[in-house]
Amino acid sequence: MSIVFGGTITPSATVEDMIFNPANNQLMIIDSANNLRFYNTATQTLLTTYGTQTNPQGLTIINNASAICGSSSLTTINFIELSSGFTSTVSGGLVTNFTQKIQQMAADPNSGVAFQTSSTVNTLVRISTSFAVTQIKIGEDFSNGNWSSVIFKSPGRFLIGSTQGTILEIDLAGNVQDSFRLSFQSPMSTSSGIYNQQTPGDPPTANYLSYDNNLLQVITNQALFTIDWTTKTIIKTVPVNTSTSTSGLPDLICQGSSGETLFSRNYTSSNRVVQEIDYTVSPTNTHGELYTNNTGVISLLTMSQTTGQAVAYQPAIPAIYCFTVTPRATTTRTVTVNPGGINQKARLILIDDTGGVGNSFVFLDTNMQSPATYRVPTGKTIKEIVKVGSGTGATWDMSSYST
Amino acid sequence: VPLQTQATLNINNSTTVLTGTSNGNTLAVIDSAGAVRSYSLPQLSLTMGPKTLTGSTACDITMVAVATAAVAYASTARVDYVNINTGDVTQVTTAATVTNNMQGQIAGNTVTGLCMSTRGAGVNVTQVLTTGATSLTPAQLSGTTASCICTKSDTNTWLVGTASSTILEYDQFGHLQKILPIPLTPSTGTAQTTSITSVTYSNGNMACITDRGLLYIYNWSTLTQLLKIPCWDTASVTTGGLLTQSASGVVFAAAAVGTMNPSAVMEIYLEGNNPTVVSNFWMESSIATRNIGFDGTYCWVFQNTSSDTNGRLFTVNSVAKTTTDTRTQVGGIDTNSRIIRLRDDGVGTACVEVDMNVSAGDVNVQCTNDKNYIEISIANTGTTFDIREFLG
Numbered sequence: 001m002s003i004v005f006g007g008t009i010t011p012s013a014t015v016e017d018m019i020f021n022p023a024n025n026q027l028m029i030i031d032s033a034n035n036l037r038f039y040n041t042a043t044q045t046l047l048t049t050y051g052t053q054t055n056p057q058g059l060t061i062i063n064n065a066s067a068i069c070g071s072s073s074l075t076t077i078n079f080i081e082l083s084s085g086f087t088s089t090v091s092g093g094l095v096t097n098f099t100q101k102i103q104q105m106a107a108d109p110n111s112g113v114a115f116q117t118s119s120t121v122n123t124l125v126r127i128s129t130s131f132a133v134t135q136i137k138i139g140e141d142f143s144n145g146n147w148s149s150v151i152f153k154s155p156g157r158f159l160i161g162s163t164q165g166t167i168l169e170i171d172l173a174g175n176v177q178d179s180f181r182l183s184f185q186s187p188m189s190t191s192s193g194i195y196n197q198q199t200p201g202d203p204p205t206a207n208y209l210s211y212d213n214n215l216l217q218v219i220t221n222q223a224l225f226t227i228d229w230t231t232k233t234i235i236k237t238v239p240v241n242t243s244t245s246t247s248g249l250p251d252l253i254c255q256g257s258s259g260e261t262l263f264s265r266n267y268t269s270s271n272r273v274v275q276e277i278d279y280t281v282s283p284t285n286t287h288g289e290l291y292t293n294n295t296g297v298i299s300l301l302t303m304s305q306t307t308g309q310a311v312a313y314q315p316a317i318p319a320i321y322c323f324t325v326t327p328r329a330t331t332t333r334t335v336t337v338n339p340g341g342i343n344q345k346a347r348l349i350l351i352d353d354t355g356g357v358g359n360s361f362v363f364l365d366t367n368m369q370s371p372a373t374y375r376v377p378t379g380k381t382i383k384e385i386v387k388v389g390s391g392t393g394a395t396w397d398m399s400s401y402s403t
Numbered sequence: 404v405p406l407q408t409q410a411t412l413n414i415n416n417s418t419t420v421l422t423g424t425s426n427g428n429t430l431a432v433i434d435s436a437g438a439v440r441s442y443s444l445p446q447l448s449l450t451m452g453p454k455t456l457t458g459s460t461a462c463d464i465t466m467v468a469v470a471t472a473a474v475a476y477a478s479t480a481r482v483d484y485v486n487i488n489t490g491d492v493t494q495v496t497t498a499a500t501v502t503n504n505m506q507g508q509i510a511g512n513t514v515t516g517l518c519m520s521t522r523g524a525g526v527n528v529t530q531v532l533t534t535g536a537t538s539l540t541p542a543q544l545s546g547t548t549a550s551c552i553c554t555k556s557d558t559n560t561w562l563v564g565t566a567s568s569t570i571l572e573y574d575q576f577g578h579l580q581k582i583l584p585i586p587l588t589p590s591t592g593t594a595q596t597t598s599i600t601s602v603t604y605s606n607g608n609m610a611c612i613t614d615r616g617l618l619y620i621y622n623w624s625t626l627t628q629l630l631k632i633p634c635w636d637t638a639s640v641t642t643g644g645l646l647t648q649s650a651s652g653v654v655f656a657a658a659a660v661g662t663m664n665p666s667a668v669m670e671i672y673l674e675g676n677n678p679t680v681v682s683n684f685w686m687e688s689s690i691a692t693r694n695i696g697f698d699g700t701y702c703w704v705f706q707n708t709s710s711d712t713n714g715r716l717f718t719v720n721s722v723a724k725t726t727t728d729t730r731t732q733v734g735g736i737d738t739n740s741r742i743i744r745l746r747d748d749g750v751g752t753a754c755v756e757v758d759m760n761v762s763a764g765d766v767n768v769q770c771t772n773d774k775n776y777i778e779i780s781i782a783n784t785g786t787t788f789d790i791r792e793f794l795g
Contacts, residue, residue, distance in 0.1 A: 005589040184665055184685040222665065223683070224633060226751075235751030237683050238633055239658070239667030240616075265616050267660070269636040271595060273615045277633065283751075284680070286617065286631040293592040295638070321591050349745065349753050349777070357741055358758050361677035365753040383743075385779070385790065396790040398779065 002326045003276055003288035007044040009320040011037075015313050016100055017059040017069070018320070020304040021082070027311055029320070030056040030069050036080055041309050041322040050085030053078045057096040058105030063112045063129050070096045070105060070116045070125070077116070077125070077133050092133035093125040094118035100299045100315070102254060103149040103208055110155050113172045117147045117160075124150070124160065126174055136174040139166060151209045151255045161206025161218065169229075180232040182206060182220060207250040210261040210279065213332060213375045214368070217261055217279040219253045224263070226283040230369040231345060236283040240265055253277070254301040258327040259375040260287065262310060264298035272298050274312045276325050280375040282363040290323055329378040331403055337370040337386050339395065344388045345369050350376065351383040353400070378403045420705040420714060422506045424464045424472050425698035426513075431472050431487040433461045435709070439474065441487045444701050444716070454490030456483050462504045465518055467511035467531045473518045475501045475509035482509070482520070482529050482536065498536040499527045505641045505659065506694050507551040507601050510561055517575050519561040521549035526563060528575050539577030543569070550640050553648065555604045555623075562623075564599025564611055566640070572623075583626050585613060600643025600659075605652050605673045612644030612656065620671075620678045630678045635660055645692060649673055650699030651722040651771060653681075657692040657704060664689040668704060668717075672746060677754040686715065699723075720774075726767035727795055731780045737763035738782045744770060745777040747792075753777065770795035 013033035021028055027039040030052055036059075038048040056078065058070040067080045072095055079088040096104045097117040107114035112129030124147050126134045138160070139145065145164035153159045153169060157177065161167050169178035182204045204220035211217075216227045219240070226236040240251055251265040259280030264272060272295065276288040292298075296316025303310035303325060312321045337346040350364040360383070364374065376382060385398045423432040429450065430442045437459035440452030462477040467484070474483040475498075482498040485491070501508035502521040511518035516531040525540040526549055547567035555562050555572065560580055563571045568587055572580040587595045597613040604610075609623045616636025620629045635658040637643040642660040652674030658666060665685035672681050686704070693707035702717040731740035744757035756776075757769055770776055774795040781788045 003589060005591060008591065184683075222685075223667065233750055236680065238680060239669055239683055240633060240635065263633060265633070265636050267636060269616065269638055270597070270614050273617070273636075275617070275633060284632050286633060289587075289615075289617070291587055291590040291595040291615070293590065293595070319591070323589070347750060351743070351755070357760055359676060360743060360755050360758045362679075362745065362753050362755055365751050367750050383779075385777075394792070398788050398790060400785060 002328070003290050004324050004326070005290060006042065006322040006324060009039055009041070009044045009322060011318055011320055014100070014315060014318070015300060015320065016057050017102060017104065018300055018302050018311060018313065019059055019061065020302060020309060021061060022304070022306055023064055025304055025307050025309060028059065028067065030059050036067065036069070036085075041311060044322055048085070050080060051087065052080065053087075053089055057099055058116050060105045060107040060114055061109055062107040062114050062127065063109050066129065068105065068107070068114060068127055072096050072099050077127050079131065088131065090131050090133045092135070093127070094120050094123060094135060097146055097148060102252070102300055102302060103151055106150045106152045106158060108152055108155060108158070108172065111172055115150045115158055115160070115170075115174070117150055119146060121146060123147070124174065138170065138174055138176065139168060148205055149208050151211060153211050159209050159211055159216065161209050163205045165204045165206060165220070167206050167209070167216070167218065178229070180227065182218065182225060184222070205250070208253045210253050210256040212256055212259040212280050214372050215259070215280045215283070215374070217253055217256070217277075219251050219263070221250055224253070224284060226279050228366045228368060230372045231367040233367040235366045238284045252298060252301050254303055257303050257305050257308065257325070258330060260325065260327045262301045262303055262312070262325070264301055264312065266297040269295060271295055272314065274298060274301065274321075278328070281328060281330060281377050287328065288325070290321065292321065330375045331378050332373050333376045333403075334371050334373040335368060335384070335386070337368075337388060339388065343370040347387040348374075349385040350374075351385070352377070353381045353383050376403055419693065419707060419709045421461065422463045422694045423696050423703055423705065423714075424466050425696065425701065426466055426469055426487070427698050427700060429487050430701070430703060431464060431485065432705070433464050433474055437461060439464070439485050439490065441490075447716070451488060451490045454492065456485070457481065457492060457494045458483070462501065463506050463508040465509045465511040466513055467518045468513055468516055471531055473509055473511055473529065473531065475520045477501060477504040482518075484531055484534065493534055495529055495534050495536050498529055499538050502548050502550055503641050506645060507553065510552045510554040512554050512556055512559055514556065515559050515575070519552055519573070519575070521552050521563070523548050525549070526552070526561070526573065526577065528577075539573075541571070541573060541577045541579060543571050543579055543582065550598050551600060551602050553602045553604055557606070562602050562604055562609060564602040566596070566598040568597045570599060570602060570609060570611055581623070581626075583609070583621060585619065598640045598643070600637065600640050601646040603646040603649055603654055603673070605649035605654065608673050608675075608678060610646055610654060610671065610673055612646060614638075614640060614643050618644065618656070620673060629676060632680065642691065645695050647695050647697035647702065650697060651724050653697070653719065653722045655695055655697050655702050657695040659691050659693065659707070661689055661691045666690075666692070668695065668702070672754060675754070675756055679752060679754040681748045681752050684717070721772040723772045724769055725772045725795060727770050727793060728765050729761065729768050729778060729780065730765050731763070731782050731789070733782050733787055739763050740780045740782040742768055743779040743781070744768065745779070746771065747775040747777050
């Protein structure tokens with residue numbers, strides 16, 4: 001097993017969002033009592049409490065000195081000095097789109113820029129450490145959509161998901177750099193009763209996102225998708241059942257660590273399970289679970305990007321479960337396919353051959369745009385197959401290596 | 404080329420179709436009005452019925468001989484044997500009620516003529532020739548219930564999923580052959596249990612779905628876990644994930660719980676060391692699936708409603724195993740080699756179907772009819788290789 005349960009924090013008010021501070025690995029939560037609280041998850045002890053603005057929603061660390069939070073009722077942004085709790089409130093924002101929902105706010109701490117979702121059509125709130133708060137229309141060609149989630153992708157880049165199934169990569173200014181739209185395709189001819197094309201008014205909402213080394217995990221109300229972001233290819237789809245309301249509590253994934261994310265479903269269920277899901281080395285494989293003793297939904301999930309510490313919030317109890325996740329050991333490998341010196345789009349198949357004849361298995365099969373970096377397991381013998389082109393003109397290559 | 408084509412089976416009935424079973428040509432279905440009917444699958448036409456069964460609470464049906472199906476009841480202690488061509492019904496009143504009102508409650512073996520059904524804290528065995536019934540109470544089911552069942556035809560045994568996190572293998576006498584406990588740790592408090600909502604088996608591998616929303620695939624011989632992925636969860640076994648019987652390793656799954664529109668039918672390749680989700684097709688409906696079945700050629704889906712008078716029928720390209728020659732030469736000379744055949748249903752689905760050493764010269768190696776393959780031939784202890792694609 002790769003999940004170890006540590007203990008439970010009993011919060012004193014409804015938790016609205018929670019994140020780990022990468023500087024000291026303390027858990028930070030905002031709650032319905034208008035507080036920002038700091039916890040040690042190893043000992044499940046409360047360390048510090050600061051006040052916030054009314055109805056805080058959305059929480060992120062915008063630089064090494066400050067956190068910010070939005071509100072579900074105010075159009076202001078709170079800047080909170082982490083060392084003192086000193087708070088500055090800046091107007092110009094918008095109320096957040098949801099309550100008790102993760103990924104409503106994300107920051108690039110290197111550049112001091114953050115984005116927040118809003119309930120205004122196609123509009124994000126941009127926040128910078130210079131106390132500039134502005135509203136940005138993004139993706140106006142997608143009608144009547146709201147940006148439902150935002151995560152930090154890489155320095156200078158964010159990924160945002162919409163209620164229209166659109167996922168955009170934006171830069172620090174909010175300019176669109178890349179885009180993709182989720183869809184459902186059945187592998188057969190269109191016929192009565194088969195859903196093969198996007199129906200207006202019934203799109204999949206990109207409820208939550210997780211990104212690592214060119215692979216993107218997305219949870220919608222219908223399925224868990226794994227997408228190669230270099231070519232926008234859906235490489236794995238696992239159907240799930242979830243709430244019909246995006247403003248309710250759809251199935252959850254959180255921004256992952258080491259290519260793994262945490263997943264919890266929120267449909268009518270027996271006692272809830274938090275699952276540790278791989279989406280990079282072996283997409284959608286579940287490596288571990290944390291079984292809870294209650295049927296109440298898990299409304300918030302988050303994990304540290306550096307330590308494997310993780311928490312899940314079950315309001316019905318109420319409890320914040322503290323646990324650690326030990327992901328499978330990995331390293332990264334950059335795959336370059338450039339016959340004639342020109343980088344190509346290629347099919348990449350990675351086979352774990354550690355067990356030798358009769359025991360090999362495919363762990364990743366994707367469409368990539370060269371060069372691309374992927375996470376591979378360490379301590380393994382790997383066969384790497386690439387295919388360029390199709391049909392009789394296709395060319396193949398294979399290499400073997402140990403990690 | 405689409406992997407599946409789809410047709411509509413016009414049931415033309417105002418009652419809910421509960422479950423169906425097929426002998427490869429004829430689909431027999433039972434409905435909520437207590438009747439049985441048969442349809443020609445190639446012609447999509449009614450060939451028998453409706454014929455009234457002996458009770459009104461029939462809930463599951465399984466083939467137990469070429470033209471005979473066994474019908475299990477949810478609240479009446481009996482099994483009906485039905486000739487799916489004539490509709491003749493023979494009643495076995497010494498049988499017992501099954502545990503859950505859903506599919507996967509009775510599983511027949513067309514070779515032995517035996518079928519086993521769930522029976523609360525036990526199982527029930529009936530024999531088509533003698534029409535005798537035997538209630539068995541294996542010790543492992545004491546204090547729990549058998550929640551679902553499937554036939555393991557290679558050993559003429561059955562796999563029984565329980566409400567207490569285990570898969571049990573029994574022979575016809577109720578002798579335990581093997582037991583697999585599903586791991587349920589860590590937990591935030593008291594030890595947890597899970598109910599198995601559906602179980603199936605194919606050529607050495609077992610797949611099951613739990614009410615906690617996990618789909619497991621195990622090598623049944625070694626009890627090695629091969630795959631574990633998220634799936635549909637449920638508050639009740641009767642609305643959990645459903646699995647079909649397999650044919651050459653192909654299995655379909657759907658949700659008996661209401662899902663979002665569109666709702667999915669998931670195709671899984673179950674055999675070998677590298678089982679995988681092959682594809683999903685999406686149905687324009689959020690109504691829960693009452694029954695999903697597969698006979699090797701046709702996959703059918705019935706939704707849990709009396710307002711939809713159609714069954715959805717999918718024609719699956721041949722899943723029959725066959726062989727295709729392979730031959731490895733280095734410098735024009737036949738040589739020993741290692742052959743890795745990847746079953747290829749498109750990007751994201753490649754999985755190893757064959758990985759073996761073969762001798763020099765033409766060698767027949769297993770594949771599946773009409774499937775795309777990527778074959779890697781490795782010679783000279785790994786220093787020389789070739790890759791080709793072919794259609795099985």
